[in-house]
Amino acid sequence: AQSVTQLDSQVPVFEEAPVELRCNYSSSVSVYLFWYVQYPNQGLQLLLKYLSGSTLVKGINGFEAEFNKSQTSFHLRKPSVHISDTAEYFCAVRGNRGSTLGRLYFGRGTQLTVWP
Amino acid sequence: NAGVTQTPKFQVLKTGQSMTLQCAQDMNHNSMYWYRQDPGMGLRLIYYSASEGTTDKGEVPNGYNVSRLNKREFSLRLESAAPSQTSVYFCASSGKGRADTQYFGPGTRLTVL
Numbered sequence: 001a002q003s004v005t006q007l008d009s010q011v012p013v014f015e016e017a018p019v020e021l022r023c024n025y026s027s028s029v030s031v032y033l034f035w036y037v038q039y040p041n042q043g044l045q046l047l048l049k050y051l052s053g054s055t056l057v058k059g060i061n062g063f064e065a066e067f068n069k070s071q072t073s074f075h076l077r078k079p080s081v082h083i084s085d086t087a088e089y090f091c092a093v094r095g096n097r098g099s100t101l102g103r104l105y106f107g108r109g110t111q112l113t114v115w116p
Numbered sequence: 117n118a119g120v121t122q123t124p125k126f127q128v129l130k131t132g133q134s135m136t137l138q139c140a141q142d143m144n145h146n147s148m149y150w151y152r153q154d155p156g157m158g159l160r161l162i163y164y165s166a167s168e169g170t171t172d173k174g175e176v177p178n179g180y181n182v183s184r185l186n187k188r189e190f191s192l193r194l195e196s197a198a199p200s201q202t203s204v205y206f207c208a209s210s211g212k213g214r215a216d217t218q219y220f221g222p223g224t225r226l227t228v229l
Binding site for chain 1: 120149156157158159160161164174206208214215217218219220221222223
């Protein structure tokens with residue numbers, strides 16, 4: 001089975017500052033990794049995903065994440081945030097072999113609040 | 117192309133009442149999912165359907181039933197609602213590959229009094 005830990009439940013930051021949202025995972029098999037964003041009163045939308053290859057993954061809205069296998073981490077970063085980035089962010093992991101269910105495991109979420 | 121649609125958007129029930137949450141997707145996806153979202157808990161999988169005619173329990177299936185009516189539609193039924201089922205419910209769909217993205221509906225906010 002897999003599990004995900006998002007280390008910060010809330011991250012406040014000022015507009016145009018850089019931000020990092022931290023995610024660690026545990027798994028007995030190799031994994032696919034995902035970051036989703038949820039704007040208020042909406043469903044989840046994919047930001048980016050790591051499947052294989054380059055460990056630096058670029059997503060929508062200027063976000064990027066780096067897969068670190070040795071540290072089992074997949075931290076999300078943005079060099080300069082906007083007020084419109086205020087949302088909840090979810091890290092998720094899915095085993096790429098083994099269980100026939102192949103379910104997606106979500107972290108508990110990080111609320112990013114960008115202040116003017 | 118509407119993606120994943122859910123009805124209703126909001127619902128208030130009394131304890132013991134029953135209801136069915138509807139979900140439909142128009143992306144020709146094989147797999148469909150039902151999650152619930154509670155504050156500080158992230159998303160937890162209730163039930164999953166890998167393909168038409170199959171369903172599997174997820175992490176929190178108790179108190180729920182599902183029906184994969186056809187490839188497009190996947191419904192979630194609460195037979196006897198309890199206050200612990202107050203939550204936001206999301207339906208999602210994806211292709212059958214493990215690398216495939218899950219696409220989410222807008223959610224149903226359910227309150228059980």
